[in-house]
Amino acid sequence: MPPSIGSGTDSPVVHFRPRRKRAPRELTRLTLNLAPMVDVVFLLLIFFIATTTFKRAEGILPAQFPRQGSAASEVALPITPIVVRVVQTGPGPTDYSINVENFVDQPTTFIELSAFLKQVRENPGFDDETPVVIRTAPDVAWDHVVGCWNAAVRAACKHVSFGLD
Numbered sequence: 001m002p003p004s005i006g007s008g009t010d011s012p013v014v015h016f017r018p019r020r021k022r023a024p025r026e027l028t029r030l031t032l033n034l035a036p037m038v039d040v041v042f043l044l045l046i047f048f049i050a051t052t053t054f055k056r057a058e059g060i061l062p063a064q065f066p067r068q069g070s071a072a073s074e075v076a077l078p079i080t081p082i083v084v085r086v087v088q089t090g091p092g093p094t095d096y097s098i099n100v101e102n103f104v105d106q107p108t109t110f111i112e113l114s115a116f117l118k119q120v121r122e123n124p125g126f127d128d129e130t131p132v133v134i135r136t137a138p139d140v141a142w143d144h145v146v147g148c149w150n151a152a153v154r155a156a157c158k159h160v161s162f163g164l165d
Contacts, residue, residue: 081131082120084113085165086148088140096144110147117155131159138164 083101098107107113120126134148152160
């Protein structure tokens with residue numbers, strides 16, 4: 001019988017358990033998952049395409065040379081629009097001011113504006129095709145804008161547009 005601990009013998013009994021053999025692991029290969037990387041690349045590509053601005057080529061000016069031996073050629077004058085500014089001067093329906101740019105005489109009412117536009121169309125450099133631009137501030141009453149439009153229509157102006165100051 002083997003000696004036990006505390007029985008008076010000098011050597012204690014040591015219980016030794018043999019090491020278990022581990023089952024060999026299967027070797028796994030490390031692979032990269034490329035799907036998220038491809039998604040990110042396509043998102044960046046779409047972002048850069050959407051935010052890119054394309055510029056026109058510089059230095060290309062279309063021009064036509066006059067034919068040799070022709071008489072003095074006619075040069076069309078640039079069309080300068082007639083700019084009418086309407087300003088609200090008070091809260092009332094008659095509290096407005098009309099200013100036509102680049103002209104000394106200024107109309108004060110919409111009826112005078114219609115007569116003024118008819119008179120301007122008869123001047124050299126102006127005709128039925130001369131554009132009329134009605135510029136207003138955002139606080140101008142809509143009635144005043146419509147009044148300017150009606151004055152331009154009464155003056156038989158064909159090209160009337162709006163703009164903000």
